Amino acid sequence: MALVLDNHDAPVVHDSEETLQLAQESRDKMKQMNKEIKPENYTKINHLSGVFVPQKALSLEELYFSNNSKMANVSKSFLIPNEDLSDDTTPSVARKFINEVKRTILTLQRVVKQRMTIETHNWASSAHQELHKIVRKEFFPIVNQVDARLQNFEIQFLKEAAKFVGDFKSLAKEADDSLAKHKAMELDNERLLKAVVSQDVMNIVQKEYVVDxxxxxxxxxxxxxxxxxxxxxxxxxxxxxxxxxxxxxxxxxxxxx
CATH class of the missing domain: 1.20.5 (Single alpha-helices involved in coiled-coils or other helix-helix interfaces)
Known part of the structure; x- marks a missing residue:
């Protein structure tokens, strides 16, 4: 059974002032949104697509020089933390710096080892082979030399740190002894003061005056x-x-x- 007949007329709904106002506000907002929406800048999108090239699209030569740029960034991060050492020269800060240097050295060694394992027949030109020889003969010995100096520095630093700790403990012991003597003197002074006060009290009780x-x-x-x-x-x-x-x-x- 159909609830609504085909020839049934829809009920008439009269708009109130509130519904008319809400409808007008909605239309104004839609117009404002249409003004704020800007068209797509395809020139900028095309430029970005040329900058961000997928890794698979790089050739062997481009991949090699890309890795060189990463290695340059690693060398830039190899900096002495002057701001830390200027404010705090404790052994913990120096130890932190040594660990940072060690990590940098290990990173450089991995990069050099990776360069040493690259097969030269994958490089098309003789310039690439010459560059491989330069990396193998010059860069790798420098890394080893820096590593040796770092190990020597660590040994010397540990000796100086041990000496510093010994001196600090000696000074701390002297300070404790001096503090103990000072406390003993304070106790003696307090005991003498109590004796004098007690004597004065006795004089007051016995003679009703304090002896001049x-x-x-x-x-x-x-x-x-x-x-x-x-x-x-x-x-x-x-x-x-x-x-x-x-x-x-x-x-x-x-x-x-």
Whole structure:
């Protein structure tokens, strides 16, 4: 059973102000988008297609010189990190630099080995064969020489690093000893200060005043004087007792005379 008859008229829908406004905004946006869309620049696309050549399209000669350009980029990356060594000269930074140099040397050796294994009969001209001889005779010995110097530098660096660590440990031990002595002096000073304060408290409790240092000096001088007088008095009395116990002997006196 058909729900809609063939001669059925569609219901009429009256547009409101809101629907009319939305429709107008939609049309304006579509016009703006059509203005912003630019036509394709086929000249630029053709230029890019000429620049990005597939690897399979390169000849042996082009492939060789392309690898040479990559090797040149590797040599450019072989730079001393001045910014690191200027700010931090610790052994870790130097070790990092040595590892970087080692990786660069290994990369160069792989490149040279690859060049040495290229078959010369694949090169069409005699210039390519001459270039192969130059790489084999000149470039490969330079890489070996740099590698040997790097190994020597690493040995010397490890010796200097060991000496530096030893000196640093010695200085650290001296600093620890000095700190221990300083702490011991602080403890002694604190102990003496406590003793002085305790003595002052005792004087306040016993005599209700703190002894003046000048009075202590005067009392010390008086005690010293009394002690010296006692020594003199005792020596005088001892001399008298000696004369009484040992009467003078004429024979002894004559001998001395």
């Amino acid at each position: 240092p000048s009075d202590l000096q005067t009392e010390l001088e008086r005690a010293k004087e009394r002690f010296e007088n006692c020594i003199i008095k005792n020596e005088t009395e001892y001399a008298k007792l000696w004369k009484l116990d040992n009467p003078p002997n004429n024979t002894l006196n004559q001998t001395w005379l």
